[in-house]
Amino acid sequence: MNNVAEAIRSQYQQLHPGEKKIADYILANQETVADATIQGLSHKIGTSTASISRFARHIGYPNFRDFLIALSAGRKSSSSDFFTEIKQEDQSEQIVKKLFSAGVSALTATAAKLDMADLNKVVDWLISSSKIGFFGIGGSSIVAFNAYHKFLRTNLNIVSHPDYDIQIMQAAHLTSRDLGIVISHSGRNQDTLLVENKLRENGSKIVAITAFPESPIAKNADIVLNSYSEEVNFRQESMSSLVAQITIIDTLFTLVGHRLNKETDQVIGAMRHVIEQTRVHK
Known part of the structure; x- marks a missing residue:
């Protein structure tokens, strides 16, 4: 992954106070940190070199050197940190650019971090499972229903529903031959976690799609597909994360x-024929 800032922001809430101190300094001083030594950085932040090394590994890099290389690459490939804050004095054009930049950034960061081995494993599970359930609450229900709508075009046996009570009942029906895909931006939604726990009780395979890889929902899954996002104020649940999650489904x-x-x-051909009958032809 070549955008360290997105990696840090996506995992920020799961960092302990000492790591947040390191994260805050790096996010505020990306230009100078990219050229720093680990000793110099530890002196500036007021922490140990060992703590910085552990922080780099926690974010997803094997060592501090690879962390710096990625930080430098991200700095060169990004024109600015333009989209991280919408200010009261911003004009409409600036707001639009910031929001679209956040979406592009989320897609770029998500694509760079996706593990092909994990993706191929999920595809194997999708094809081999007797039944597949897509689960999500609130904004994530949009992604779950999008998945349901997409996979209706295959011959797979799928279930999904926007109502939570029905979701928990659907999860109760899945077995060890089935797959549950749970979607949560924060990875901390209590209702989604209850659905996931029901899947776990039944022995179902579980895939989590979330922006926070250290969250409870992520830790309770067999495979995690991370949807990195650039948080923008005025939005509790990042729309850029929603875009990234929908792209993972696609x-x-x-x-x-x-x-x-x-x-x-064959399925797509049959569906096109049916849908075509619903259209008005002049």
Whole structure:
């Protein structure tokens, strides 16, 4: 991953106070940190070199040197930190640019961090499972329903519903032959965690899609697909994270469709024929 800032922001809430101190300094001083030594950085922050090394590993880099390389690469590839804050004095054009930049940044960071081995494993599970459930509450229910809508175009057996009570009942019906995909921006939604715990009790395979890889929902899953996002004020749940999560769903759907090419083409052809009958032709 070549954008360290997104990695830090996505995991910030799970950092302990000492790591947050390191994170705050790095986010505020990206230009100078990229050229610093670990000794110089520890002196500036007032912490040990060992703490900085542990911080780099926690964020996802094997050592401090790789962390600096990624930070430097991210600095060169990004024109500015323009989109991180919407201010009261911003004009409409500035706000639009910041929001679109946040979306682009989320997609770039998410794509760079996705593990192909994990993606291929999830595709294997999607194809081999007897039933697949997509689960999400609130804003994440949009992503879950989008997944349901997409995968209706395959021959897979899928379930999803926006109502939480029905979701928990659907989760109770899944077994060890099935797969549950739970979606949560924060990874801390209590209702979603209850659904996930029900899946765990039943022995179902679990995939979590979340922006916070150290969250309870992520830790309770078999595989985590991270949707990195650039937080923008005025929005409790980042829309850029929602865009990244929907793109992860699109990626899984496309990989499944590619793997089941003939079967998927047949279902899509049949659906197009049915949908075409609902359209008005002049």
